[in-house]
Each structure stands twice: as structure tokens, then as C-alpha cells.
Amino acid sequence: MTLFAQKSDDADEFARVALKHLDELVRTATRTCGKDAAEDLVQETYMRAWKYWHRFEPGTNCRAWLYTILFNVIRKRRGGVDSRTLSIETLELATVLPIAPPPSLTVSVFEEAFVRLPEDFRAVLVLVAVEGFSYKEASEILGVPIGTVMSRLHRAREALRRLLERKPSRKLGNRKSADEREAL
Amino acid sequence: VNCSDAKPLLQIYLDNEMDALTASQVDAHLRECAACRVVADAYLRQDALLREAVASDLPDVRALRARILADLPLGTRRRTAVGLLSAAAAVLIVACGAVVAVYIAGSGGGPVTEPRQEANSPAAEPPSSVEPEDEAYAQATAEHTRMAGTHGPAPRDLGAMSKMVMNFTDDRPVDLELAGLRLVTGHPCHIGEVPYAHLVYKLPDGRRVSVYLCKSGGRLPKGRETLTSGEEQVELAQLDGRAVAFSDAHGIRRAVVVDAASTAEVLKILGTIR
DSSP, X not given: OOHHHHHHHHHXXXXXXXXXXXXXXXXXXXXXXXXXXXXXXXXXXXXXXXXXXXXXXTTSOHHHHHHHHHHHHHHHHHOSOOHHHHHHHHHHHXXXXXXXXXXXXXXXXXXXXXXXXXXXXXXXXXXXXXXOOOHHHHHHHHTSOHHHHHHHHHHXXXXXXXXXXXXXXXXXXXXXXXXXHHXX | OOHHXXXXXXXXXXXXXXXHHHHHHHHHHHHHOHHHHHHHHHHHHHHHHHHHHHHSSOOXXXXXXXXXXXXXXXXXXXXXXXXXXXXXXXHHHHHHTOEEEEEEEOSSOOOOOOHHHHHHOTTSOOOOSOOOOHHHHHHHXXXXXXXXXXXXXXXXXXXXXXXXXXXXXXXXXXOGGGGTOEEEEEEEEEETTEEEEEEEEEOTTSOEEEEEEOSSSOOOOOGGGSSSTTOOEEEEEEETXXXXXXXXXTOEEEEEEESOOOHHHHHHHHHHHO
16 A cells, blocks of 8 residues: 555544544533633644554544543643642632622533633543543543542532532522612 | 441542442442432532533534644645545546546536636635535535435535545545645535545635545436436537536536546546536
8 A cells, every 4th residue: 555545544544533522622621721722722632643643552542542632732831830739729719709699500600610610620520520531531631640630529529519609698698688678 | 338428428429430339338328318319419410510511602613623634644745634535536536437527516607717727826715624614515415415316424524524535545646626626515425326425626716616426336427317307408518528518507517527537637627618
């Protein structure tokens, strides 16, 4: 087979096997790093994946492989900042931020709370709770020990609960007093 | 297992990350304990809301998919996705002596400019990416339905499309992209029982060229039998007894090429139609 045919077969296989995960990667990148950055991150992920496609073993988990590349790209772009330190600080900020009272616990309200979580927390939540990766897979994708995945996941969920719990209570309190003032 | 044991384990249990023995103990506790069920339900609801929130308002990935395809380097030089498909299409012509039907959909019956000249025109759009436009796709699909009748699987799936086309490989890749043709969309289809690849290209002047390719088993449509349900057709030109160009009442122009030996020959046919 000629070089052209071989390369074409590779590209064909790459498009068939790797590109079918595009939607999921965009979803994860969007929720982890924001919409503006997501497309570039995913495009770079696929560029790297193509570059190293010859190392991918057919039959192994292409999706997890792509996610690992995606988070390598994210880490590289973040550039040397210790994400764990950053996360803890950001979390502290997030939990003390004043939060406007929500109309109800809707998806949009939930999303609002979710984006207040630090990036590392969003990443692990999306990987495990949304994309369905196991703790072990998430630890490999994120390049952290499985214990870190579990603790981040626990803290992320707790933080989300705290953020959400604060909203209705404020809302009820404020509305009630406002209604009472109106009644008077 | 009591409540204080179970509560810290609930989320791990719900994540399905627990060993079977402990999971069965938590499971047994949940059946007995309404309070822990409430907590577990709240956890499940939180994850469900999270999935819903994460799935909402996501960017359209079609343009990104096109960019990624366009960045795929093929052969000894970088090719665009257009190159991938069109080169393969041309290879198909060369490799298989295939029956190739080229349809030129002209809006007002105007002349088709010589494609090779258009490729060199400064006004020509760079054929840099697949462009799955809705309008173009709808037009191609309508045309396809009228002509071919039956759709193949996974329309608009250019990955599957390229696989189908790339099954035809040859060491003489030729490139329709050089003619200034820009791939708009494509999908596999059947005409009768014969599998075809349907590729729709756009010329720099905006008109579209619909190309149906088959590897083998296809045949030239004859006269009124050709793909337009018996409407009046005018023969425009013949080329070496191996290709015929028609135009029908709807201004759809069509060139039929048999045993094309090269891309140059396909380009010559396109030039003949003007």
C-alpha cells in the first residue's frame, strides 16, 4: 500500500474513532474552562491526538485517551500554577461570595452555582457525575491520585450543596420581609 | 451499618465505586432507613441537575468538527477535509474506471466557468473546510432524494462518508480541490441497489456541483431515464464519446463521465458544459 493510502486509512480511522467523542469533549471543556476557551482546547486536543495517533492502541479506550490529552492541554495552558492551591483559595472565595436570591432551584440557577466552583472541582464533577468515568479513570485523566479525585469530588459536591442551600434561604427570607412590608 | 456509617458512604455507593460487600450493606440500610433515602435522593437529584445544567447551552460543534477535519494531514502534504474527500473521489474515478455522474445545478442556466481558472482567481474562496450549511444541505438532500430516491445511513456524517470513499485508494491521488471546488456536504446513498457517494461542491461563483460516485456496478443513465423523472432534457455536449452533458427543464446541468482516466478529464467535462 502506498504512503498516501496508508495515511488516508489512518485519517479515516482517526475520524471514525476519535471524532465521535467531539461533543463530549466540547461539553467537558466548556464546563471546565468556559465557552470561550473550550473550542481551542478541544481543537488542540485533536491536533495532539492525531500527532500521536500511531501510539494509540486500537481496542483500548479512545475516549479516556482523548480526555487525558484534553486535560494535559488544559494543564499546559494553565502553565505551572499549582491548581490545588488555587482551587482551595478560589473555593474559599466562592463560598463567601454574596449570592443573589434565585427564583427557584432551576437548571440555570444550578448552572450559576456550578460555575462558581473552582476549575478542578468542576473538572472532577463533570468527569465522574456527568461523563460517567470511574474514579480510577478520572485520576488517570487528571493526573492525580485516586484519593485526590475522591476528596475533590466530595468537596465539590459539598460546595455545590452549600451554594445552593444558601440561595433559597436568602430568597425566602428577603421575599418574606418584602411581602410583609407590602402588606403593612 | 447505621446512619452515621452509611451517610459518608452514600455518594461512593451512588457512584458505583463501592466493593460489593459494603454496597450490599449500604443497600440494606437504605431499604430500612427513610432518612438516608432522603439524603441519597437529594444526591441523585443534584447529579441529575448537574447533568442537565452541563448539557444546556453548549456551542455548536459543526464548525469545530470541520476545522479539525481540515487540519488532518494526509499523504505527504497537508490536505484539507475537502482534499480528503475530493482526492478520494478523484482517485475513485481513476482507480475504478467508475461511472461518474457530475451534476451542475445552475440557478439561471448561466455558463459554468472553467474550474481551473476559478481556482486561480483572487476572488475564489479558499477551499479550506467542510461547510455543512443547513441550506446547502437541505438543497443537496432534496436533490438527492429526487435523483437517488434512497438515503444511505448517517447523512451528514462526513467521517462515515470519508470511510466509504476512502475505501477506494490508489497511488495516483488527484485533487478536485485544485479546480476551486469546495466541499459543502456529502453522504452515502444508493441509486437502486448500488452504493454511491454523494458529494456536493460549491464553485467560487456560488453555484453547486453535485457529484455522485460509485465504485462499481453503476451504469450510465440513459436519456429520460436519468434521475430527473422524465423531464425534458437537452444534450449540451459530448466528449470523445465517453461523456455527455445534459441540462434539464430545472436548469440542473449534468455531465456523465464513463471510464474517466484522470482529474484533468473530469475538469475537461466541467469545462465542456459552459
